[in-house]
Amino acid sequence: MIYLDNSATTKIAPEVLDAMMPYLKEEYGNPSSKYYSLAEKAKKAVMEAREKIATLLGCDHDEIVFTSGATESNNMIIKGVSEYYGDHKRTIITTTVEHSSVLETCRYLESKGCPIVYLDVDQYGRVSPDQVERAIQETNPVLVSIIWGNNEIGSLNPIAQISKICKEYNVMFHSDATQVVGKVSFDMKEFPGLRFLSLSAHKMYGPKGIGAAVIRKESENIYTKITPLLHGGGQENDYRSGTLAVHNIVGFGKAAELIHNRASSDQQKLAELEQYLVDILSSNFGDKIVFNNDHTNKIPGILSVQFKGVNNELLLKKLSPYVALSTGSACSSSKPSHVLSAIGKSLDEIRQTVRFSLSPHIEKKDLDFFKNLK
Ligand code: PLP
Numbered sequence: 001m002i003y004l005d006n007s008a009t010t011k012i013a014p015e016v017l018d019a020m021m022p023y024l025k026e027e028y029g030n031p032s033s034k035y036y037s038l039a040e041k042a043k044k045a046v047m048e049a050r051e052k053i054a055t056l057l058g059c060d061h062d063e064i065v066f067t068s069g070a071t072e073s074n075n076m077i078i079k080g081v082s083e084y085y086g087d088h089k090r091t092i093i094t095t096t097v098e099h100s101s102v103l104e105t106c107r108y109l110e111s112k113g114c115p116i117v118y119l120d121v122d123q124y125g126r127v128s129p130d131q132v133e134r135a136i137q138e139t140n141p142v143l144v145s146i147i148w149g150n151n152e153i154g155s156l157n158p159i160a161q162i163s164k165i166c167k168e169y170n171v172m173f174h175s176d177a178t179q180v181v182g183k184v185s186f187d188m189k190e191f192p193g194l195r196f197l198s199l200s201a202h203k204m205y206g207p208k209g210i211g212a213a214v215i216r217k218e219s220e221n222i223y224t225k226i227t228p229l230l231h232g233g234g235q236e237n238d239y240r241s242g243t244l245a246v247h248n249i250v251g252f253g254k255a256a257e258l259i260h261n262r263a264s265s266d267q268q269k270l271a272e273l274e275q276y277l278v279d280i281l282s283s284n285f286g287d288k289i290v291f292n293n294d295h296t297n298k299i300p301g302i303l304s305v306q307f308k309g310v311n312n313e314l315l316l317k318k319l320s321p322y323v324a325l326s327t328g329s330a331c332s333s334s335k336p337s338h339v340l341s342a343i344g345k346s347l348d349e350i351r352q353t354v355r356f357s358l359s360p361h362i363e364k365k366d367l368d369f370f371k372n373l374k
Pocket of ligand 1: 099
């Protein structure tokens, strides 16, 4: 079977698994314990992983807070900022195409009285810097939270410009970078307004159940404190209590090191594979398909395609012995996609849409399967 659902999750890299195994066997120390070598080794392994992730993102190692994944990071940052600075009273600006872990968090806060502005997007799912600036001027928000790259259609938002605007207005800016880490190279130091980031290891060939919230240090009147979700023993600078999952953290660190080293070749390969697939689908299906994404300024390897008149669920079931695809986000596949709806697609068009998400570990010949599909 050809696995083309890498936006849902990725296959763990063998090097990652090898790096994790000792910490599931003999190296079982708790990194918060002291005085004996088992604990010291665990602490050292966590620090090394932190440094590898920091190198990948361009932040400092002590700005990384380990979480269970991007859902938790998004909840923690948005609820945490809203409570710390605004007692849930100050506005949060976001978009209509966020992942459900951002949208549902905002809806929860809204139910507690927090004003939320949901910015509309263009036909490819992007907001414009002007829209963000206008909304900031009108609402004096405590936080702007905008997805970096969309998990369903792959479009990239103008993060550099939004970061600049947020810095100018002294507004904290959070971006959910879960789908872009490794597929788009960036250095957080070049985005001084970007104060918070969310990411997840299982989207980048690491283990499930581990992710990070980047909480940048305070600087130049920009504050970045949050009220934690989990209180307890004070791990992770008091931001996230609980014994660290050392094996998962080590795996996350190894995954970060691997994608950092391979970033440019992986990105090039993803772009080539995507173009190859676009060509195959276009020549095989012609005007019977519609690409929901444009082909520029996007995450390489994510394609959203409407097969006109074909029910997507029936199609995916029929293809399931040969190829793993999805109708959209794995997290909300039972509901029609809010992302496709936000870009103006009708219910019928949504029900005919399939998401392809590629990995650099496949070959062009794997995609030849679609040449013969009727
Ligand atoms: N944000 C985006 C953009 C995602 O694509 C996902 C997962 O699909 C998440 C957040 C949630 O990540 P996790 O599974 O680590 O909670």
